[in-house]
Amino acid sequence: MLRKNWWKILCVILLVYTIIAGFLGAVPAKPILNETIRNLYFHVGMWFAMMVLFTVSGIYSVLYLRTGKPVHDLYALEYAKGGILFGCLGLVTGSIWARYTWGAFWSNDPKQLGAAIALLIYFAYLVLRNSMTDMDKRARIGAVYNIFAYAMLFPTIFIIPRMVDSLHPGGMGNPAMDTKDIDPRMEIVFWPGAVPGWALLGVWITTLWIRMQLLAEKNLSHA
Amino acid sequence: MKGSLSQIWALFKKDLLLEVRQQYSFYGVLLYVASTIFVLYLAMGQPEADVWKGLFWMIQLFVCVNAVAKSFLQEGRGRLLYFYSITGATNFILSKLLFNALLMLLMSLLSLGLFILMLGNPMPDAARFVGISWLGGVSLSLVFTFLAAIAARAQQSAALMAILGFPLVIPQLLLLNKISNIAFAAVLQGGLGWMMMVLVALDVMIVVLSLILFPFLWKD
Numbered sequence: 001m002l003r004k005n006w007w008k009i010l011c012v013i014l015l016v017y018t019i020i021a022g023f024l025g026a027v028p029a030k031p032i033l034n035e036t037i038r039n040l041y042f043h044v045g046m047w048f049a050m051m052v053l054f055t056v057s058g059i060y061s062v063l064y065l066r067t068g069k070p071v072h073d074l075y076a077l078e079y080a081k082g083g084i085l086f087g088c089l090g091l092v093t094g095s096i097w098a099r100y101t102w103g104a105f106w107s108n109d110p111k112q113l114g115a116a117i118a119l120l121i122y123f124a125y126l127v128l129r130n131s132m133t134d135m136d137k138r139a140r141i142g143a144v145y146n147i148f149a150y151a152m153l154f155p156t157i158f159i160i161p162r163m164v165d166s167l168h169p170g171g172m173g174n175p176a177m178d179t180k181d182i183d184p185r186m187e188i189v190f191w192p193g194a195v196p197g198w199a200l201l202g203v204w205i206t207t208l209w210i211r212m213q214l215l216a217e218k219n220l221s222h223a
Numbered sequence: 224m225k226g227s228l229s230q231i232w233a234l235f236k237k238d239l240l241l242e243v244r245q246q247y248s249f250y251g252v253l254l255y256v257a258s259t260i261f262v263l264y265l266a267m268g269q270p271e272a273d274v275w276k277g278l279f280w281m282i283q284l285f286v287c288v289n290a291v292a293k294s295f296l297q298e299g300r301g302r303l304l305y306f307y308s309i310t311g312a313t314n315f316i317l318s319k320l321l322f323n324a325l326l327m328l329l330m331s332l333l334s335l336g337l338f339i340l341m342l343g344n345p346m347p348d349a350a351r352f353v354g355i356s357w358l359g360g361v362s363l364s365l366v367f368t369f370l371a372a373i374a375a376r377a378q379q380s381a382a383l384m385a386i387l388g389f390p391l392v393i394p395q396l397l398l399l400n401k402i403s404n405i406a407f408a409a410v411l412q413g414g415l416g417w418m419m420m421v422l423v424a425l426d427v428m429i430v431v432l433s434l435i436l437f438p439f440l441w442k443d
Contacts, residue, residue, distance in 0.1 A: 065439050110397070120390035128387055132377050141377055144436045145387070148369070151432055155425050156394045 002207045011204055014197035018045070021189045028183045036100050040186060043093040045194035046086050049202040051153075053083035054122075056203075058150035061143035073139035074213055076146055077129065080122055082206035086198070087119045111161040118156050121149045230310045234318035238294070242326075248293040252330060256286050260337045269343035276403045279338055280359065280396055286330050287363040288385050291323050295371035303375065304441070312438035316372060320430060323364040331360035351406050358419065359399045362426050366392050369433040376440045398422045 022041040030037060057079035064072035094112065095105040106112060128145055132138040182190070242249055259282055270278065306315050335356050339346075346352045367388050374384040398418055405415045 113397075114394075117390055117393045120393075124387045124390055128373070128377070128383070131383055137377070140439060141373055144439050145373060147436060148432055149391075151428060152391055152394070155421075155428075159421065160394050160397060 011200035018193035039097040041194040045198040046090040049198040050086040061146040238322040264341040272345035291367040316437040324361045327360035327364040331356045
């Protein structure tokens with residue numbers, strides 16, 4: 001599965017579609033947002049990718065705790081790293097958007113803070129893993145912390161920023177991803193193009209990392 | 224079930240007795256609380272309400288880290304394994320969660336008292352804020368107890384627990400700040416009950432996760 005090509009070709013097609021349609025397609029004209037509304041295809045798509053990657057990482061952590069196979073722990077680690085990468089990208093694209101709509105790259109908005117905190121929690125996961133040298137202990141404790149960190153994603157990014165005053169779409173109670181809200185011209189690029197495109201890209205990058213690690217371990221054991 | 228309860232109670236009593244007799248943790252944390260608040264007083268004098276409130280939660284955070292670290296990490300690894308083998312992991316972590324929550328209740332009250340003594344009392348309704356500080360102290364202690372369990376297993380110092388812990392408690396601190404803001408306002412606003420419920424739900428989730436995940440930590 002990691003070596004099959006069809007989903008990688010699909011990923012490229014979807015992303016090319018997203019980027020071209022994203023920049024040339026029709027978008028509704030909203031005050032203040034204007035053309036920056038196109039950020040939806042990049043910023044939100046990347047957050048979706050991050051959630052997918054973190055979910056897969058959490059599942060592999062659970063699998064590791066149940067079976068004890070080190071390969072599951074490797075997958076969990078690499079997917080967590082992939083999630084961190086896309087989380088950082090999401091934060092950066094969000095900041096760029098904020099520069100043109102809210103006036104500054106960083107305005108301590110609750111959603112921005114929540115996203116930064118979620119990333120900090122996963123960085124702490126990497127720190128925890130590096131603090132231990134015994135491989136089995138590292139894997140088991142890492143898996144436990146990974147599951148805990150995943151559970152903390154939900155209050156940090158989704159629940160609390162919605163409850164407090166926030167400029168970010170979705171604050172103060174109004175749902176940001178209401179399917180009745182989004183313009184159909186944007187929907188046709190977002191749901192079939194952006195969301196699966198960025199998610200597949202994340203999976204592709206992560207599987208490359210995994211394959212590198214597996215090769216490195218095989219090298220070590222045959223040396 | 225009856226057996227579990229008595230085991231949890233036995234472990235809890237053991238911790239309590241150790242505290243009462245040794246008094247090392249208690250006086251250590253008390254000294255820490257008093258010195259920190261005194262240094263704050265020297266630096267800030269008697270600040271206004273929102274600065275006061277922010278400082279209070281920061282102090283709560285650091286007190287919690289120290290209190291929980293002392294209580295969990297002072298036992299040797301062999302002793303921890305012994306308890307785990309005779310009572311089961313779930314009962315053990317439950318008793319630790321309860322004990323640290325009680326410790327934080329006491330520490331919250333003490334730090335609140337010292338705050339009022341040295342930094343003045345801007346609270347419009349003392350009883351409400353005592354309740355909120357208790358809720359906050361207990362919430363923080365739950366997260367740090369679980370992290371202390373991880374740190375103890377990783378055989379690292381309390382520093383690791385603090386490093387891991389600070390990002391994880393930020394949602395709770397945000398909620399506690401919002402709740403105290405509302406509580407400090409002269410008029411009772413609507414959002415208070417809702418936010419407290421969210422905080423309690425968050426605590427319940429943390430407790431459940433700790434109970435499920437802790438046995439895996441010790442599955443040597």
